[in-house]
Amino acid sequence: xxEKALKGSPLYWGWLALLLVLMALGAACYIRQFNxxxxxxxxxxxxxxxxxxxxxxFLVGVAAGGLMLxxxxxxxxxxxxxxxxxxxxxxxxxxxxxxxxxxxxxxGQPIRALNMILHPTPNSMLFWDMVVLxxxxxxxxxxxxxxxxxxxxxxxxxxxxxxxxxVSIPFAVSIHTVTAMLYCGLPSRxxxxxxxxxxxxxxxxxxxxPALILIFCVIMKKFAHFDAGKEAVNKLITIIMYAAIIxxxxxxxxxxxxxxxxxxxxxxxxxYLFFGLEHDGHVYNNLVPFMWLSVIMCxxxxxxxxxxxLVKVQxxxxxxxxxxxxxxxxxxxxxxxxxxxxxxxxxxxxxxEYYPTLNEILVSVGIWATGFFLVTMLYKIAVTVEHEVEV
Amino acid sequence: MDNxxxxxxxxxxxxxxxxxxxxxxxxxxxxxxxASAAPQxxxxxxxxxxxxxGVRFGMLIDMRKFYGHPDMxxxxxxxxxxxxxxxxxxxxxxxEADRKNEIKWIWKTPYxxxxxxxxxxxxxxxxxxxxFLVLCNHCQAPACVRVCPTKATFVLPENGIVAMDYHRCxxxxxxMMACPYGAxxxxxxxxxxxxxxxxxxxxxxxxxxxxxxxxxxxxxxxGQQPACVEAVQDSGAIVFGDLNNPESQICxxxxxxxxxxxxPAYGTQPSVFxxx
Numbered sequence: 056x057x058e059k060a061l062k063g064s065p066l067y068w069g070w071l072a073l074l075l076v077l078m079a080l081g082a083a084c085y086i087r088q089f090n091x092x093x094x095x096x097x098x099x100x101x102x103x104x105x106x107x108x109x110x111x112x113f114l115v116g117v118a119a120g121g122l123m124l125x126x127x128x129x130x131x132x133x134x135x136x137x138x139x140x141x142x143x144x145x146x147x148x149x150x151x152x153x154x155x156x157x158x159x160x161x162x163g164q165p166i167r168a169l170n171m172i173l174h175p176t177p178n179s180m181l182f183w184d185m186v187v188l189x190x191x192x193x194x195x196x197x198x199x200x201x202x203x204x205x206x207x208x209x210x211x212x213x214x215x216x217x218x219x220x221x222v223s224i225p226f227a228v229s230i231h232t233v234t235a236m237l238y239c240g241l242p243s244r245x246x247x248x249x250x251x252x253x254x255x256x257x258x259x260x261x262x263x264x265p266a267l268i269l270i271f272c273v274i275m276k277k278f279a280h281f282d283a284g285k286e287a288v289n290k291l292i293t294i295i296m297y298a299a300i301i302x303x304x305x306x307x308x309x310x311x312x313x314x315x316x317x318x319x320x321x322x323x324x325x326x327y328l329f330f331g332l333e334h335d336g337h338v339y340n341n342l343v344p345f346m347w348l349s350v351i352m353c354x355x356x357x358x359x360x361x362x363x364x365l366v367k368v369q370x371x372x373x374x375x376x377x378x379x380x381x382x383x384x385x386x387x388x389x390x391x392x393x394x395x396x397x398x399x400x401x402x403x404x405x406x407x408e409y410y411p412t413l414n415e416i417l418v419s420v421g422i423w424a425t426g427f428f429l430v431t432m433l434y435k436i437a438v439t440v441e442h443e444v445e446v
Numbered sequence: 447m448d449n450x451x452x453x454x455x456x457x458x459x460x461x462x463x464x465x466x467x468x469x470x471x472x473x474x475x476x477x478x479x480x481a482s483a484a485p486q487x488x489x490x491x492x493x494x495x496x497x498x499x500g501v502r503f504g505m506l507i508d509m510r511k512f513y514g515h516p517d518m519x520x521x522x523x524x525x526x527x528x529x530x531x532x533x534x535x536x537x538x539x540x541x542e543a544d545r546k547n548e549i550k551w552i553w554k555t556p557y558x559x560x561x562x563x564x565x566x567x568x569x570x571x572x573x574x575x576x577x578f579l580v581l582c583n584h585c586q587a588p589a590c591v592r593v594c595p596t597k598a599t600f601v602l603p604e605n606g607i608v609a610m611d612y613h614r615c616x617x618x619x620x621x622m623m624a625c626p627y628g629a630x631x632x633x634x635x636x637x638x639x640x641x642x643x644x645x646x647x648x649x650x651x652x653x654x655x656x657x658x659x660x661x662x663x664x665x666x667x668x669g670q671q672p673a674c675v676e677a678v679q680d681s682g683a684i685v686f687g688d689l690n691n692p693e694s695q696i697c698x699x700x701x702x703x704x705x706x707x708x709x710p711a712y713g714t715q716p717s718v719f720x721x722x
Contacts, residue, residue, distance in 0.1 A: 092653035093617070094634035099546030103619040103632060163617020163632065163654025170596040170616050181595035181620055242589050242712040243626030402628040402709075403559040403580070 056200075056207065059439040060432040066278065067435070074428040081421010084414045085160060093163050096415040101401040104394055106411045106419055107161035111154050113263070113390030114426075115234045116256060118150035118191065120264010122227035123294050129220055135287045138441065142268050144199035145433035147227075150264075151192040153426035160418055180236045187229045194223040199433075207440045231256045238397065246324030246397035249312075255305040256389070262298035263385040265291050266378040271434065273371045281438045285369055292377070296360050299381055303353060306388070324396040327406075332399065334406045339399065341408050342392060349387035356380030502606035503584065503661055504689035504717035505672075506696050506705065511683035513576050518678055519554045522579060525677035526552045529662070531650045533640030549631040551659040552581040552674055557722075563709050573722065581674075582629040582659035583708060583716030584608045590621035590630065599656075606689075606717065607661045615655040622656060626712045630658045661686075689717060 088095045098105040121143025127133035128140050159165050176182050197219050205212035235253035242248070269291055275281035313321035326332045329347070331340030359377035363369055395409050411419075512518050526532065532551060535544040554577035558566040566573070588608050591599050598615035601608055622630045636653045644650075648664060651657050662672035670676065675684045687696035705719040 092633065092635035094547050094653075096634075099634070100548055100550075100631055101628070103622045158618075161618070163619070163656075164615065167596075167614070167616045170598070170614055174596045174614065176595050176597050179593050179595040179620070181593065181618060185595070237620075241593070241624045242714065243709070244623065402562075402626050403555060404562040405559060 056204065056436050056440065059436045062439075063435065064278075067431075071428060071431060074424045074431070077424035078421050078428065081418050081424060084417040084421065087414060088160070088418065089165070095412060097409055097411045099407065101405055101407040102395075102398045102409045104161070104398060105409055106415055107157045109394035110390050110419060110422075111157035111161070112234055112238075112256075112394060113386055114150045114154045114157065115188070115230055116260030116385075116389065117264045117267060118147040118154065119227045119231040119257070119260040120262075120267070121147040121195075122224060123261050123265045123291070123298075124268065125220070125227070126224055127290075129217075130224070133290075135284060135290060139268065139272075139283055139287055139291075141199055141203055141437045142271065142434065143264070144195045144202075145437060146264065146268055146271075146430060147195045148192060148199065148433065149426045149430035151188055151195075151230075152429055153422050154188060155192075156422045156425060157419075160422065180233060180240060184230075184233045184237060187226060187233050191223065191226045191230050194219050194226055198223060203437060203440055206444060209444060228257065231260050238393075243402050244397050245318075245320035246393075249309065251305050251308060255302060255309075258298050258302035258305060259385045259389050260298075262295045262302060263382050263389075265295050265298075266382040266385075269295075269378045270375055270382070271430070273375050275434065275438055276371065279435075279438045281441065288374060289369060292360050292363065292374070295378070295381055296357060299353060299357060299385070302385070302388075323400045327399045328392050328396040332406065337406075339406050339408050341410070342395060345387050346392050349384045349392065352380045352384035352387075356384060500606070500690060501604065502586065502689045502717065503666075504687065504696055504719065505581075505584075505661070505675075506685040506699055506719045506721070507579055508683050508685070508699075508703075508721045509576070509578060510721055511678075511681045512579070513572050516554075516577065518681065518683065519577055519579060522674045522677045522684070523552055523554065525673045526659075528643055529645055529665070529673040530648050530660075531641050531645050533637035534642060535635075535637070535640050547634040549633065549637060549657065551631075551657075552579060554578065555580055561706070561708060561722075563711060564706070578720070578722075579674075580627065580629070580708070581718065582608060582661075583627055583714065583718045584659075584661055585717065586715035587713060589624035589626065589712070589714055593620045593624040595620065602663065605663075605666075607663050608658075609660060609663060610657060612649070612651050612655050612657065617654040617656065619656060626709050626714060627716075630656050632656050 096105060096107075124136050124139045124143035128136040159168065162168060171182060171185055198216060201216045202212045232253045235256045238244070238247035239249060239252035269283075269288060272281070272283040272288065276283070310325060313325050323332060327339055328342050331338045331343055333339075356377050356379075359373055359380065363373050363377070399408065400406055527534070530551060532549055535547045535549065536542060537544045557564070557569060557573045557576075557578055560578040560580050584607055586606065588599075588601065591601055591608060594600075595618060596614050596616055598611045599608060599621055600611075617632065619632055622632060633651055633653045633655055638650050641650060662670070662674075665672060671679070672684075672686055675686045678684060685696045685699055687694035689696060689700075691697060692701075700719060703721050705721055707716040707719055710716065
């Protein structure tokens with residue numbers, strides 16, 4: 056089926072070429088980092104995780120978000136999502152590939168990465184994260200490929216594949232739960248040491264993942280004559296709205312616990328993220344604009360969706376606008392604020408702000424480009440197969 | 447520990463190193479301070495000490511003896527840096543110390559940073575005017591060991607020291623996230639060009655791995671005191687010994703004096719105690 060990704064319009068090839076250029080740029084920057092060391096990043100002794108890990112965390116959510124298509128179709132027999140489940144599975148494959156690349160970019164001795172398998176350590180959440188991520192990746196490759204092949208041959212998928220489909224549902228939940236456990240089990244990181252971390256991650260994932268899929272659907276409608284269907288889009292918007300509201304509710308709970316209890320450790324990170332943290336006469340606030348932008352975009356996205364529901368309109372522009380606002384809002388919230396906010400106060404109560412370096416940013420851009428490259432090719436295959444079946 | 451005893455231990459350690467030490471080491475395994483002795487004898491010693499309830503090394507820092515003597519703090523830090531080939535990372539352009547990429551095993555910091563959970567609102571002049579020594583606490587329930595995905599950091603069963611395998615570490619820095627004491631450093635670049643005085647008896651590290659204080663397990667194996675303890679030996683400001691042995695000097699001082707630990711609320715059970 057791979058040959059289907061090799062036939063396309065000049066626009067398709069131009070897009071892939073652009074991504075390839077960004078991938079090459081990212082690779083060159085990564086080689087610099089590989090040869091010199093992690094000192095080329097903005098991370099340091101007091102703030103030892105940065106852009107790589109925060110985006111890894113966000114993308115695990117994007118991968119898990121596909122669940123919102125798979126679950127209604129396979130568990131509730133919601134037929135309208137029939138054409139979309141494959142998009143959820145292929146997005147998950149691309150997102151997890153990006154996650155694994157971000158992890159590899161973040162470790163100081165990548166050539167020793169196999170030590171995770173050679174010396175398996177069940178008490179480490181990083182070990183379990185590797186297990187569930189690789190498991191979820193494998194499940195999605197199996198399910199996506201087998202079901203698409205069956206569709207191409209216009210036969211029913213083999214029965215055994217449903218076993219993997221059903222297993223993939225708890226796996227989707229587990230990848231983001233275990234990723235949250237990387238953070239919420241550390242004794243001295245107050246902002247992360249919260250039982251709401253995993254539920255909050257899941258809520259934001261179930262909004263961000265489907266939002267990205269809807270954006271892709273509109274793009275494919277325009278350029279590849281793929282129509283997801285009005286009802287499916289409408290239902291997905293409902294799901295995104297609920298998930299985004301639940302996420303916002305969880306964030307509000309963090310605010311209540313911090314400010315009402317007045318325990319300094321619980322307040323510091325929120326203070327730094329939203330208002331600026333004062334320490335020894337200096338105010339640290341480099342993330343404040345991003346966090347308020349996130350809040351505004353979250354409510355703006357919800358407003359757009361509410362308008363669509365109330366007035367009963369559904370235009371591509373509004374769908375993309377609402378989804379883009381939601382997706383970017385959650386990217387800033389989780390892909391930036393969560394990790395960096397939790398680290399700003401060091402264990403010795405020194406305050407260090409993080410500024411990523413250009414090299415680090417370009418490595419990240421390269422990884423995103425690789426993910427988009429993968430998802431473009433996979434979606435191209437899926438859509439071409441659908442078209443052939445329709446003809 | 448009296449002088450005769452110490453010099454004996456030194457000799458014993460050196461013979462053990464020379465490879466003729468099997469009987470000596472077997473004898474030494476009855477001494478807690480040497481239970482971490484080199485490979486094979488070390489395992490034997492571990493088994494023996496396990497039967498006795500195990501050795502747990504700890505440290506007591508009597509800050510009263512450091513007050514007004516910042517030179518003593520510097521002496522301690524310099525001794526550790528020299529013995530362990532700890533690089534002094536400087537910014538290549540300005541030549542100033544590089545805070546972002548620095549490596550430190552034992553260092554000095556104000557009271558409010560060393561003990562962030564203690565009140566520092568109305569500190570006495572002594573507390574406010576002096577720096578405090580901080581280092582790895584070699585916790586009994588170490589969070590860093592719990593999170594390491596490759597067992598590159600682990601508790602030595604024979605003496606409770608939290609040790610590092612620099613060759614297994616993949617540099618994920620999860621241990622740095624878990625440590626509530628900021629005791630761990632990462633090699634953000636090749637540290638070797640920044641080592642001014644090279645000590646051939648201790649390995650240098652490569653870029654991309656985490657490192658920290660080892661309680662000088664390599665010196666203990668030779669019958670020597672940790673470098674920091676030795677640096678201020680005359681003052682007796684730092685006492686080192688077995689926390690599980692009520693007869694040890696450290697336990698006797700602990701029984702006599704009021705001591706505190708850094709952030710005990712995290713449940714890590716630190717092995718470093720302070721008299722402030």
